[in-house]
Amino acid sequence: MPYDIVVLIKQIPDLELIKVNQSTEEPITDGVPFKFENLSKNSVEAAVRIKEKNGGKITAVLFGNEKGTQVMKEAYAMGVDEGILITGYSENNPVLTAKVLAQKIKQLHYDLVILGNQSADSMSGMVAGLVATELNLPLLSNAVSIEVADKIVKVSTATEKDVIKSETTMPAVISVTQETNEPRFPPVLQIIKAGKKSISTEQSTVKIENTSKIISKKAPKSERKRLIFEDVDKGAQEVAKVLKEAMK
Amino acid sequence: MKFLIFSDIEDSAKQVMSFLKGKGDFVLYTTEKGESLTKYGAQKIVLLTGKPEVKGISSLLSDEFSSGGYDLVMIASTVLGRDVASLFSGQKSIEVIPEIFDIKFNSGTVTTKRYGLGGKAVIEEESKSKLFTFLSGLSDDVPGDGSSPIETKNIPEGVVKILAIEQKKAKEVNLEKANIIVAVGRGLGKIEGIQQIEPLVKAVRGELAGSRPVCLDYHWLSEDRQVGYSGRTVKPKAYVALGISGQIQHIAGMRGSKVVVAVNKDKNAPIFQEADYGIVGDLYQIVPKIVSYL
Numbered sequence: 442m443p444y445d446i447v448v449l450i451k452q453i454p455d456l457e458l459i460k461v462n463q464s465t466e467e468p469i470t471d472g473v474p475f476k477f478e479n480l481s482k483n484s485v486e487a488a489v490r491i492k493e494k495n496g497g498k499i500t501a502v503l504f505g506n507e508k509g510t511q512v513m514k515e516a517y518a519m520g521v522d523e524g525i526l527i528t529g530y531s532e533n534n535p536v537l538t539a540k541v542l543a544q545k546i547k548q549l550h551y552d553l554v555i556l557g558n559q560s561a562d563s564m565s566g567m568v569a570g571l572v573a574t575e576l577n578l579p580l581l582s583n584a585v586s587i588e589v590a591d592k593i594v595k596v597s598t599a600t601e602k603d604v605i606k607s608e609t610t611m612p613a614v615i616s617v618t619q620e621t622n623e624p625r626f627p628p629v630l631q632i633i634k635a636g637k638k639s640i641s642t643e644q645s646t647v648k649i650e651n652t653s654k655i656i657s658k659k660a661p662k663s664e665r666k667r668l669i670f671e672d673v674d675k676g677a678q679e680v681a682k683v684l685k686e687a688m689k
Numbered sequence: 690m691k692f693l694i695f696s697d698i699e700d701s702a703k704q705v706m707s708f709l710k711g712k713g714d715f716v717l718y719t720t721e722k723g724e725s726l727t728k729y730g731a732q733k734i735v736l737l738t739g740k741p742e743v744k745g746i747s748s749l750l751s752d753e754f755s756s757g758g759y760d761l762v763m764i765a766s767t768v769l770g771r772d773v774a775s776l777f778s779g780q781k782s783i784e785v786i787p788e789i790f791d792i793k794f795n796s797g798t799v800t801t802k803r804y805g806l807g808g809k810a811v812i813e814e815e816s817k818s819k820l821f822t823f824l825s826g827l828s829d830d831v832p833g834d835g836s837s838p839i840e841t842k843n844i845p846e847g848v849v850k851i852l853a854i855e856q857k858k859a860k861e862v863n864l865e866k867a868n869i870i871v872a873v874g875r876g877l878g879k880i881e882g883i884q885q886i887e888p889l890v891k892a893v894r895g896e897l898a899g900s901r902p903v904c905l906d907y908h909w910l911s912e913d914r915q916v917g918y919s920g921r922t923v924k925p926k927a928y929v930a931l932g933i934s935g936q937i938q939h940i941a942g943m944r945g946s947k948v949v950v951a952v953n954k955d956k957n958a959p960i961f962q963e964a965d966y967g968i969v970g971d972l973y974q975i976v977p978k979i980v981s982y983l
Contacts, residue, residue: 453807454806456806456807456809456937457937459806459809461809467810468806468809468810470806533805535775535785535787536778536784536785539779558771559771559919561807561938562805562806562807563787563805564787564788564804564807564918565785565787565788566766566771566772566775566787566788566822567771567774567775567778567785567787567822568775569772569775570743570771570772570774570775570776570778570779571775571778571779573776573779574775574776574778574779574780575779579744579847579848579849580743580744580772580776580849581849582743582768582772583768583772595852598768599768599857600697600767600768600769601697601698601767601768602697602698602856602857603854603855603856603857604854604855604857605741605851605853605854606851606852606853606854606855607742607849607850607851607852608849608850608852609848609849609850610848619905620905652784652816652817652818653784653786653814653815653816653817653818654814654815654816655812655813655814656800656813656814656815657811657812657813658805658810658811658812658813659810659811660809660810660811661804661808661809661810661811661944663944663962663963665949665962665963665964665965666964666965666966667961667962667964667965667967668965668966668967669956669961669964669966669967669968669969670966670967670968670969671956671969671970673968673969673970673974673975673978674978676966676967676968676969676970676975677968677975677978677979677981677982678982679966680929680950680966680968680979680982681979681982681983682982683927683948683950683965683966684869684893684927684929684950684979684983685983687868687869687893687925687926687927687947687948688868688869688893688894
């Protein structure tokens with residue numbers, strides 16, 4: 442039985458390339474390139490595996506900015522059939538993001554909505570539940586494995602203490618984790634083909650009242666001593682002293 | 690002010706209750722049976738029984754929130770907690786401030802702190818939000834001598850059917866309580882390397898911990914020894930990072946340590962920026978040397 446799947450993907454700034462402005466202590470994001478967020482790759486991989494086994498169509502939706510086309514092309518190369526880029530993303534706001542995505546999803550045909558559980562930049566972990574609420578759909582979250590059969594989806598969720606197995610009838614929202622799968626590296630030919638595929642782009646029109654005000658957004662302060670020893674023996678002596686002190 | 694707390698993890702429940710002591714009244718909703726939870730001054734503890742289905746839990750909490758005269762909701766950032774919070778936020782149309790590690794209560798507003806850009810920024814914001822998820826490590830665990838009454842409530846069933854719950858292996862360690870933590874990273878190279886680290890752990894009466902790859906990808910150590918944003922948040926008197934490069938995800942979990950020691954082959958490893966004492970070199974040579982000087 443074929444399943445139509447909507448995958449929600451994300452572009453994030455390459456976090457390792459973010460530098461700090463020494464005078465304002467603020468991280469500099471201007472000019473930092475965007476990349477395909479890791480859990481979004483796990484989400485696409487999960488969708489592609491279901492398609493390979495059962496058939497169906499995969500539509501990826503990305504709420505971001507114009508640079509998102511690059512990420513969408515990577516998603517195409519992995520096996521996404523159609524891509525929709527919604528521009529107008531400014532600050533991390535899970536409620537707004539969920540509303541924008543849900544409004545689009547409502548116009549599509551789908552059996553499953555798949556997304557990452559907690560993206561690497563904002564880490565809010567809120568979007569899956571908010572999208573499920575907007576769509577009034579059951580949520581199977583933090584999946585470490587996914588099985589589908591006869592319009593029923595089963596997942597295993599690893600919490601801090603237990604592994605919970607649960608199921609529901611489609612349509613449903615599923616959030617995936619890093620442990621769900623190992624995303625594929627698409628072959629070169631597919632990447633070239635993906636570059637030529639069109640992406641439908643539209644501007645977000647959803648507005649919400651933002652009730653929180655950012656007071657500051659600075660790099661975390663590190664007031665460490667940074668005494669670095671290249672003389673191993675001297676370093677070991679010093680460290681032993683520090684550890685003895687901490688043992689008291 | 691009256692707080693509704695949800696935590697499915699004992700440590701986080703104890704931390705948030707310790708944090709809120711003296712700031713208002715609070716009721717803890719939890720799936721954890723621990724008798725020790727009654728010593729933290731909660732007005733009452735509501736033990737949630739039945740299957741831990743997130744929609745069921747969030748519906749129950751959302752009813753309790755409406756009828757119980759609560760002002761604010763604090764939910765532990767755990768796998769279940771984040772889902773419960775997001776569903777609660779959606780159901781009640783209440784904005785959520787996620788993943789906070791600090792909160793101050795002003796008149797009518799709150800000032801919170803959370804990490805942004807994967808830990809590269811601390812976002813301090815003021816809001817009228819009533820719903821928060823909080824990171825582990827919010828406060829020290831400070832039990833009192835009270836005795837909160839316990840009542841039970843059953844989690845309503847939802848459209849998601851829970852088929853089975855398998856307990857993971859029992860927790861081996863409580864890193865939050867350790868005085869000294871010796872943590873290993875990818876630079877250890879092999880699981881057998883742990884044996885060579887153990888003499889140091891013993892000599893300093895410390896606990897062994899690891900970075901995300903070591904615990905989750907290679908399984909050299911159990912998951913409950915993982916320090917980092919997605920693992921435990923620790924604040925020991927001394928933190929020794931061996932062969933850990935210092936990815937932001939790891940730093941977020943050990944930033945509160947009093948003294949940080951780093952050993953790494955690569956003198957440009959970011960961990961040295963976050964260390965008080967660093968030694969550049971092979972950890973297999975350096976660890977026995979440190980032990981010999983103890």
